[in-house]
Amino acid sequence: MAENLFEEDQTSVAERLAAEALIVDVDGFEGPLDLLLTLSRTQKVDLRKISVLQLAKQYLIFVEKAKSLRLELAADYLVMAAWLAFLKSRLLLPPDPTEDGPSGEELAAHLAFQLERLQAMREVAARLMARDQLGRDFFARGQTLEVQRTRKVTYTATLLDLMQGYARIRTRDDFRPFVMDREKVFTMEQALERMRGLIGYAGEWGDLTSYLPEGWSDDPVMYRSATASTFAASLELVKEGHLEIRQSTSFAPIQMRRRTSPRE
Amino acid sequence: MSDADDIKEESLFEAPPLAEQERMLEAILFAVSEPITLREIEARLPHGCDAAEAMVYLRKRYDGRGVQVVRVGDAYALRTAVDLGYLMQKETVETRKLSRAAIETLAIIAYHQPATRAEIEEIRGVSVSRGTLDQLLELDWIRFGRRKLTPGRPVTFVVTQGFLAHFGLESPRDLPGLKELRSAGLLESRPAFGALPMMGEDEDEADLDNVAGQSELFED
Amino acid sequence: MSDADDIKEESLFEAPPLAEQERMLEAILFAVSEPITLREIEARLPHGCDAAEAMVYLRKRYDGRGVQVVRVGDAYALRTAVDLGYLMQKETVETRKLSRAAIETLAIIAYHQPATRAEIEEIRGVSVSRGTLDQLLELDWIRFGRRKLTPGRPVTFVVTQGFLAHFGLESPRDLPGLKELRSAGLLESRPAFGALPMMGEDEDEADLDNVAGQSELFED
Numbered sequence: 001m002a003e004n005l006f007e008e009d010q011t012s013v014a015e016r017l018a019a020e021a022l023i024v025d026v027d028g029f030e031g032p033l034d035l036l037l038t039l040s041r042t043q044k045v046d047l048r049k050i051s052v053l054q055l056a057k058q059y060l061i062f063v064e065k066a067k068s069l070r071l072e073l074a075a076d077y078l079v080m081a082a083w084l085a086f087l088k089s090r091l092l093l094p095p096d097p098t099e100d101g102p103s104g105e106e107l108a109a110h111l112a113f114q115l116e117r118l119q120a121m122r123e124v125a126a127r128l129m130a131r132d133q134l135g136r137d138f139f140a141r142g143q144t145l146e147v148q149r150t151r152k153v154t155y156t157a158t159l160l161d162l163m164q165g166y167a168r169i170r171t172r173d174d175f176r177p178f179v180m181d182r183e184k185v186f187t188m189e190q191a192l193e194r195m196r197g198l199i200g201y202a203g204e205w206g207d208l209t210s211y212l213p214e215g216w217s218d219d220p221v222m223y224r225s226a227t228a229s230t231f232a233a234s235l236e237l238v239k240e241g242h243l244e245i246r247q248s249t250s251f252a253p254i255q256m257r258r259r260t261s262p263r264e
Numbered sequence: 265m266s267d268a269d270d271i272k273e274e275s276l277f278e279a280p281p282l283a284e285q286e287r288m289l290e291a292i293l294f295a296v297s298e299p300i301t302l303r304e305i306e307a308r309l310p311h312g313c314d315a316a317e318a319m320v321y322l323r324k325r326y327d328g329r330g331v332q333v334v335r336v337g338d339a340y341a342l343r344t345a346v347d348l349g350y351l352m353q354k355e356t357v358e359t360r361k362l363s364r365a366a367i368e369t370l371a372i373i374a375y376h377q378p379a380t381r382a383e384i385e386e387i388r389g390v391s392v393s394r395g396t397l398d399q400l401l402e403l404d405w406i407r408f409g410r411r412k413l414t415p416g417r418p419v420t421f422v423v424t425q426g427f428l429a430h431f432g433l434e435s436p437r438d439l440p441g442l443k444e445l446r447s448a449g450l451l452e453s454r455p456a457f458g459a460l461p462m463m464g465e466d467e468d469e470a471d472l473d474n475v476a477g478q479s480e481l482f483e484d
Numbered sequence: 485m486s487d488a489d490d491i492k493e494e495s496l497f498e499a500p501p502l503a504e505q506e507r508m509l510e511a512i513l514f515a516v517s518e519p520i521t522l523r524e525i526e527a528r529l530p531h532g533c534d535a536a537e538a539m540v541y542l543r544k545r546y547d548g549r550g551v552q553v554v555r556v557g558d559a560y561a562l563r564t565a566v567d568l569g570y571l572m573q574k575e576t577v578e579t580r581k582l583s584r585a586a587i588e589t590l591a592i593i594a595y596h597q598p599a600t601r602a603e604i605e606e607i608r609g610v611s612v613s614r615g616t617l618d619q620l621l622e623l624d625w626i627r628f629g630r631r632k633l634t635p636g637r638p639v640t641f642v643v644t645q646g647f648l649a650h651f652g653l654e655s656p657r658d659l660p661g662l663k664e665l666r667s668a669g670l671l672e673s674r675p676a677f678g679a680l681p682m683m684g685e686d687e688d689e690a691d692l693d694n695v696a697g698q699s700e701l702f703e704d
Binding site: 030031032033034076113114116117118120121122123124125127128129131132133134135136137138139140141142 | 514517518552561562563564565566569572575576577579582584585587588590591592594595606607608609610649650651652653659660661662665668670
């Protein structure tokens with residue numbers, strides 16, 4: 001760090017640099033405390049034995065100089081100047097017993113402490129940065145992370161899920177193949193199923209319409225579908241030899257009954 | 265350049281002791297991000313080092329350790345010992361329920377195997393998405409069975425050993441039957457229909473689809 | 485459970501021999517690259533392993549090698565030996581040069597932690613720009629600590645494990661010159677009886693800012 005250089009014994013160089021810094025690098029100071037710290041170096045003494053009075057004078061001279069050079073000083077430099085002027089007067093005048101608050105010496109001691117602390121922090125900061133650093137002086141393993149973070153998704157299903165799934169399909173209320181999944185169509189398969197269940201009781205001739213499923217007679221479309229499929233199913237059952245079917249004339253009602261004797 | 269100069273140069277760059285070379289080699293192998301060749305290592309080492317020789321010692325030193333010097337082509341790298349790889353895996357297992365479509369499809373295959381896609385669709389009453397079958401195949405719960413000897417020679421699906429193992433079954437025959445399902449209260453209302461009406465054309469259609477899509481994969 | 489069962493169960497979970505535990509530890513340290521605590525290591529090791537004991541042996545084994553087991557806070561990591569850093573020029577990461585303000589702020593936080601923004605400003609004599617703290621936070625060298633139990637409940641900053649790892653410190657106690665600073669009384673916060681005027685308003689402002697912005701995060 002630059003400050004450390006100033007503490008070496010090449011004082012002439014340091015002084016010259018410091019003097020230059022005062023004028024040229026006004027903006028380079030990190031605030032009034034930093035400036036005070038730099039100024040204090042010209043006293044070449046332990047910061048604890050620093051003459052705050054002298055420092056205050058130096059600071060005020062600096063501010064005057066800056067003014068004469070028409071350098072714009074930030075407000076906090078001016079505030080510090082005012083405070084130091086106040087401190088200077090306190091240090092020079094005998095203490096007023098009626099006045100409250102810390103004495104000029106106490107204020108000066110605290111300022112000295114602050115300067116010493118700032119100086120100390122700069123030194124340790126420099127020591128810290130001079131340490132061996134990761135990625136510069138020592139190195140972590142170069143290869144990318146070997147730890148695999150695998151996210152594994154497992155799908156589970158229990159036997160119960162499986163059986164319930166199957167049961168759900170097999171007991172679906174109106175189970176029909178999806179191609180026939182139309183509300184108003186009574187399929188021949190359905191009719192056949194229904195007829196098979198009914199023909200056992202059809203000992204007497206009965207009208208085809210009496211075999212239509214319930215609820216299918218009101219809507220004409222449904223009626224037509226149910227009639228057609230029931231008729232087709234009847235023909236199928238006739239073909240299989242389970243049923244006899246007759247019609248007296250064209251457009252007369254179609255009647256059917258269970259076949260009791262084998263066909264000739 | 266004279267002989268004297270040569271000698272002087274050599275002595276100036278005297279190689280560090282082998283033990284030190286081995287340390288250097290170790291540090292380099294550790295820090296580099298890629299496997300590194302002996303030539304590259306030597307370029308980093310002080311003049312006069314013998315990377316090959318140091319490597320012999322280093323490999324010996326790591327012999328049987330948790331970290332190994334492995335050869336990758338003509339380069340070297342440090343790797344964790346293969347048998348300890350399991351320590352490095354941080355697995356987060358996420359368990360998801362199988363979708364309803366997948367469960368039903370699986371159930372149909374289990375109860376009806378070998379089952380064609382068309383048959384599954386017929387029973388479920390909706391078409392089976394490719395993803396569902398893929399998922400079941402991936403889970404190793406179903407596999408392709410023999411092609412059916414029906415027109416189109418559709419592929420069939422059967423359940424696997426993995427399926428049986430997962431569901432704790434000894435054989436597909438151990439699947440509870442409809443009667444048992446019913447008595448267990450799993451089947452509610454109505455009795456199952458007898459024969460399922462098969463839709464001839466549809467099956468063919470779906471099969472043709474299958475054949476077209478998978479013929480390269482499953483023709484046997 | 486019978487006694488016989490107990491014995492069987494115990495033998496099932498018997499820890500691997502210490503030499504094997506050391507191997508495992510070595511592999512884990514090698515693989516993770518970030519410092520890892522004994523607790524985290526033990527979570528990866530088989531049941532019954534003693535990571536602390538294995539660590540003692542492993543550190544001994546790496547003593548003087550090109551790669552070292554270093555301690556970072558309460559964690560451990562493998563790092564190349566410091567004296568061999570020059571071999572790794574290619575691996576050197578060019579870090580953005582920190583501003584003087586950032587370096588000083590970092591040092592103040594490290595030596596005074598937990599440190600409030602107002603404290604940092606008091607020590608440096610200038611207000612801390614938001615960017616400085618942001619940069620240090622981004623580097624993961626500082627983090628927010630607990631709020632101070634002083635009026636305004638200002639947030640504090642502390643250094644991180646990443647800071648320790650980067651500067652090769654085992655703990656914040658190992659900061660260079662810490663003892664001297666402490667014995668010189670330079671780490672005490674002395675009441676500043678309005679000594680330096682410029683702080684007052686600025687400080688309050690900064691605190692209010694903090695409280696407003698981060699109250700959700702750090703209120704405890």
